[in-house]
Each structure stands twice: as structure tokens, then as C-alpha cells.
Amino acid sequence: MLEFAILGLLQEAPMHGYELRKELTAKLGAIRAAISYGSLYPTLRRLQAAGWITEAAEAPATAEEVPALTSRRGRVVYTITAEGKERFAQLIAQAGPETYDDTGFGVHFAFFARTDQATRLRILEGRRRKIEERREGLRDVLGRAAERLDAYTLELQRHGLDACEREVRWLEELIANERSGRAPADPRRGTAGGRGDNDSPPTPGTSRTERP
Amino acid sequence: MLEFAILGLLQEAPMHGYELRKELTAKLGAIRAAISYGSLYPTLRRLQAAGWITEAAEAPATAEEVPALTSRRGRVVYTITAEGKERFAQLIAQAGPETYDDTGFGVHFAFFARTDQATRLRILEGRRRKIEERREGLRDVLGRAAERLDAYTLELQRHGLDACEREVRWLEELIANERSGRAPADPRRGTAGGRGDNDSPPTPGTSRTERP
DNA sequence: GTGCGATGTATCGGTCCGATACATCGCGGT
DNA sequence: ACCGCGATGTATCGGACCGATACATCGCAC
Numbered sequence: 242m243l244e245f246a247i248l249g250l251l252q253e254a255p256m257h258g259y260e261l262r263k264e265l266t267a268k269l270g271a272i273r274a275a276i277s278y279g280s281l282y283p284t285l286r287r288l289q290a291a292g293w294i295t296e297a298a299e300a301p302a303t304a305e306e307v308p309a310l311t312s313r314r315g316r317v318v319y320t321i322t323a324e325g326k327e328r329f330a331q332l333i334a335q336a337g338p339e340t341y342d343d344t345g346f347g348v349h350f351a352f353f354a355r356t357d358q359a360t361r362l363r364i365l366e367g368r369r370r371k372i373e374e375r376r377e378g379l380r381d382v383l384g385r386a387a388e389r390l391d392a393y394t395l396e397l398q399r400h401g402l403d404a405c406e407r408e409v410r411w412l413e414e415l416i417a418n419e420r421s422g423r424a425p426a427d428p429r430r431g432t433a434g435g436r437g438d439n440d441s442p443p444t445p446g447t448s449r450t451e452r453p
Numbered sequence: 454m455l456e457f458a459i460l461g462l463l464q465e466a467p468m469h470g471y472e473l474r475k476e477l478t479a480k481l482g483a484i485r486a487a488i489s490y491g492s493l494y495p496t497l498r499r500l501q502a503a504g505w506i507t508e509a510a511e512a513p514a515t516a517e518e519v520p521a522l523t524s525r526r527g528r529v530v531y532t533i534t535a536e537g538k539e540r541f542a543q544l545i546a547q548a549g550p551e552t553y554d555d556t557g558f559g560v561h562f563a564f565f566a567r568t569d570q571a572t573r574l575r576i577l578e579g580r581r582r583k584i585e586e587r588r589e590g591l592r593d594v595l596g597r598a599a600e601r602l603d604a605y606t607l608e609l610q611r612h613g614l615d616a617c618e619r620e621v622r623w624l625e626e627l628i629a630n631e632r633s634g635r636a637p638a639d640p641r642r643g644t645a646g647g648r649g650d651n652d653s654p655p656t657p658g659t660s661r662t663e664r665p
Numbered sequence: 666g667t668g669c670g671a672t673g674t675a676t677c678g679g680t681c682c683g684a685t686a687c688a689t690c691g692c693g694g695t
Numbered sequence: 696a697c698c699g700c701g702a703t704g705t706a707t708c709g710g711a712c713c714g715a716t717a718c719a720t721c722g723c724a725c
Contacts, residue, residue, distance in 0.1 A: 243681075259704050267598060268606055270590055271613025274554065280681045282706060316704065339714085342486065353605035378482055386479060393565035394480055400623055401483025404616065411612055455712075471673050492712045494675060528673065551683085 242348050243276060243284045248329040249352040251294060251321040258282060258317065272347030285319060293325035329355075336364055341371040362419050369412040376405035454560050455488060455496045460541040461564040463506060463533040470494060470529065484559030497531060505537030541567075548576055553583040574631050581624040588617035 250256065250264055258281060266275045288294045298315045321329075333349075333356050340349050346368045353361050379402040387395060462468065462476055470493060478487045500506045510527045533541075545561075545568050552561050558580045565573050591614040599607060 257704075258706090267594055268602070270587070270594060271610045274587075277682045278704095278706070279683070279708080284680085347609065350609050351606050354603035375482070375486075382479055382482060390480070391566035394563050396627075397559065397562050398483045404483075404619075407616075407619075415608075469673080470675090489713045490675070491677080491714070496711085 242344055243280055244288060245329070245332050246276075246348050246351070247281075247284060247288060247319075248293060248321060248325050248332070249355060251319060252326060252329065252355065255318050255320040257319065258285065261285075261319070268351050269348060272351075273344060288325070289319075291324075291328075292322060293328050294319045294321050333357075333360055336360055336367075338367065340364055341367045358419065358422075362416065365412055365416050365419060369409060369416070372405050372408050372412070376402060376409065379405060454556055455492055456500060457541070457544050457564070458488075458560050459493075459496060459500060460505060460533060460537050460544070461567060463531060464538065464541065464567070467530050467532040469531065470497065473497075473531070480563050481560060484563075485556060500537070501531075503536075503540075504534060505540050506531045506533050545569075545572055548572055548579075550579065552576055553579045570631065570634075574628065577624055577628050577631060581621060581628070584617050584620050584624070588614060588621065591617060 246265055246269065247261065250261060250268070256264065258278070262276060262278070262281055269276075285294070285296075289296050297318050297320065333352075336349065339345055341364075346364065349356070349364055356364075379398050382390070383395065383398050383402065390398075458477055458481065459473065462473060462480070468476065470490070474488060474490070474493055481488075497506070497508075501508050509530050509532065545564075548561065551557055553576075558576065561568070561576055568576075591610050594602070595607065595610050595614065602610075
């Protein structure tokens with residue numbers, strides 16, 4: 242998952258670790274707290290070893306100002322390679338069942354702007370099915386096994402069931418939107434009608450590996 | 454987290470691994486998919502090494518039927534020890550900040566019936582604060598950084614924000630209920646008024662380490 | 666009689682987290 | 696003038712947990 246997210250983010254701009262973490266946190270804030278350096282740096286190492294990103298020490302200010310004095314440990318800037326872009330495309334194309342769990346789905350969704358419509362649809366439907374299964378499981382427990390469980394556990398299940406139902410509805414909306422061929426413009430909330438064309442017509446895909 | 458959940462469950466009855474997993478899945482179904490044997494068995498080993506549970510091969514049917522023939526690898530039944538119960542109580546009492554993340558909170562909540570009211574309140578309020586912080590973070594992103602992000606990422610944030618607001622409301626309700634001193638009886642859903650006193654007056658705590 | 670899904674125990678490699686360490690920079694306070 | 700302190704920045708280590716896999720038994724349907 243981290244690998245996927247990093248490759249996705251680095252396609253927007255080269256970054257160093259700290260920045261990467263901040264962007265990741267902003268982009269994925271809805272689904273996970275904040276990724277740890279204990280995962281980030283080893284993963285960067287791994288990606289570099291695989292040739293999907295390159296690592297370059299930041300230029301020390303035109304090599305003139307601030308000489309070797311104190312030997313400033315410069316920031317390390319990571320850049321995605323052509324192979325990295327291919328890898329990212331491949332990860333999207335695979336998009337198997339592991340993509341449908343909470344984190345996996347969230348991360349993939351966050352990069353839907355770089356995903357072709359067919360795959361978007363496939364992922365949304367896979368996720369929906371998974372949530373529907375979870376929902377049925379919760380209904381079973383609340384129905385059949387209710388008297389075996391204490392009031393708090395039951396309340397937890399109810400809350401979970403609620404969340405499932407809500408997410409299914411959300412996914413239905415997104416799927417319908419996707420089928421109608423347009424971006425997830427949400428009519429409920431503000432900016433009704435205004436401001437130019439639209440924000441980010443989400444790059445309707447099939448683009449693999451464009452020029453550097 | 455697993456350690457906590459296992460100690461909690463084994464206080465209801467001794468169990469073998471497979472059963473433990475099933476019960477765990479039923480009890481925690483709302484918050485996590487299904488715990489893996491790759492975590493379960495090593496954890497059981499660890500708990501046994503610490504002396505918090507004991508491991509006993511199931512009696513092979515009064516030692517008479519089914520002799521050593523085929524050397525049936527019997528099920529291994531785990532039983533919690535007095536030290537294990539103490540450990541569980543201690544884990545509840547600690548209930549630090551790590552208790553407020555998604556999984557940690559969920560697992561603790563599932564065992565609220567074995568938690569004293571003061572700690573319940575503390576956990577609920579800690580969780581609320583944490584969710585409020587996440588909510589503020591999402592609002593910030595949706596407000597200030599909106600134009601930097603694509604439509605899909607924004608939609609994800611909106612959905613996350615929605616979930617945060619909903620959970621805060623849920624927690625408020627639970628906290629109010631808790632302050633008023635009663636179980637999380639939910640008036641919205643079925644069984645309004647009926648059926649004896651109430652289900653499971655949730656063991657109002659301060660009980661540490663009762664007799665074996 | 667045989668295959669197949671549920672029950673049941675167990676390991677291995679790999680991902681990710683939390684704690685920790687350490688260094689630099691710019692800012693406000695005293 | 697100095698100091699601390701929070702933000703920036705890179706990095707490691709032990710441990711928790713997962714997913715895949717392996718293997719064995721049981722009962723039942725075909």
C-alpha cells in the first residue's frame with residue numbers, strides 16, 4: 242500500500258521524505274492517521290533498489306554559498322523513474338481483492354484521478370460487495386447471537402452496521418456517477434454551478450507511460 | 454490489542470484456538486475483518502510463556518474410547534490464570550493514548566462490560582478528542598488546500614469528515630448515557646420498554662481479581 | 666467410495682508501527 | 696546576546712499483525 246501511494250505521489254512532483262509524509266498525510270488523512278517513518282524510509286529504500294525511484298542529494302545552493310562547512314546533511318530528493326510509472330500502472334491494473342479492505346480501498350480511491358474509468362468501476366463494485374458482506378455478517382450477529390453478547394458489544398455492532406449501510410449508499414452514488422461518465426461532483430454541498438468549468442476532469446485514463 | 458482481546462474472551466470461558474478466532478471475529482466484526490492465525494497462535498504462545506494463560510490438551514474422551522490409535526492431535530484448550538485476570542485489569546487501568554486509535558478503541562469498547570465506569574468515561578472522552586482532532590484536520594484540508602487536490606481525493610475527505618462528525622455525535626450520546634449512570638440502551642431501535650429489567654447491567658466495576 | 670467444506674493447529678516472510686536518536690534552522694523571549 | 700523550543704529533516708530497531716501456505720481429521724452429500 243505504501244509503495245503504491247509513494248509512486249502515485251511522486252508522479253506529481255519529486256519530493257524528499259518529510260514532504261512525502263506530509264503530502265501522504267494530507268491526501269490519506271481520511272483513512273489513516275499518519276504514516277510512520279519506520280515504514281516510509283525502508284520503503285523508499287526498497288523502491289530505489291527496485292529501480293522505481295531515484296535518490297539525489299539536494300544541490301547545496303549553487304555549490305558556492307555554504308561550503309563543506311558543517312557538512313550539511315542535505316535533504317534527499319526522490320524522483321520517480323519510467324519503470325516506476327509502469328509499476329504504478331501495473332499495480333492499478335492488478336487491483337485484486339486485497340484492494341477492497343479499508344486501507345487498500347482508501348489508498349486506491351485517493352489516486353482515482355490516475356485510474357481509468359473501467360478500473361475505477363471495478364474497484365468501487367468490489368468494495369461494495371465486500372462491505373455488503375460485512376453488513377450481512379453484522380446483521381446475522383445482531384439477529385441470531387444477540388442474547389449471547391453484552392449491551393456494549395451490541396452497540397458497537399449497531400454502530401458498525403450503520404457505517405456499513407452508509408458506505409454502501411455512498412458507493413452506490415459513486416458508481417452511478419461513474420456510469421454516467423462524470424466526476425464525483427457532489428450536488429449537496431456548496432459552489433452550486435459556479436467557478437469556471439469544473440475542478441479536475443479526472444484524466445480519463447488509458448494513458449500509460451507518457452514522455453518525461 | 455490481541456493480547457487484551459484474548460484475555461478478555463478467555464474470562465468468559467476456556468477455549469481452543471479456532472473457537473477463540475470465531476468468537477473474536479463475532480465480537481470485533483464491526484471494527485476488523487478477522488484476526489489471522491499468524492497472529493493468534495504466536496500471541497497465545499506469548500501469553501502462556503508469561504503465565505497469563507495455561508494450555509491443556511483436551512481429554513481424549515475418558516481415556517478409554519479412541520486410544521493412541523492414529524494419535525489424534527487433540528485440540529488445545531486455553532484457560533486464563535489469576536495472573537492473566539490481573540494483567541487484563543491492569544491493561545484496562547492503563548488505557549493510554551494508544552487506546553484512542555480506531556482498532557484500540559474498538560477492542561476496548563467491546564470489553565466495556567468488564568470495565569469500570571470511570572475508565573469507560575475516560576476512554577470515550579479520549580476517543581472523542583482524537584476524532585475531533587481528525588475532524589479539524591479534514592476541515593482544514595477541505596478548506597485551505599482544496600484547490601490543490603483532485604475531485605476524488607476531495608470526495609474521500611468529505612466522506613471521512615462525515616464519518617467523523619457522525620462518530621462524535623455517537624460518542625456524545627454514549628458519554629451522556631454513561632454520565633447518567635446507565636447502560637447504552639438505545640431507545641431508537643426495537644424492544645421499547647419490554648422484556649424484564651434490562652439486558653446486562655454492565656457489571657459496574659471496581660471488581661479486581663475475584664476468586665478462581 | 667470419494668470428494669469437499671468445516672474444523673483444527675501451525676509456520677514463514679513481509680509490511681507497517683511506535684519509540685527513539687540525532688542534527689539543523691528560525692523565531693521569540695529575557 | 697543567548698537560550699530554548701518547535702518545525703524540519705533523516706534514520707534505525709524491535710515488535711505486532713497479516714496473508715499465504717501446509718497439513719490433518721471429520722461428516723456428509725453425491
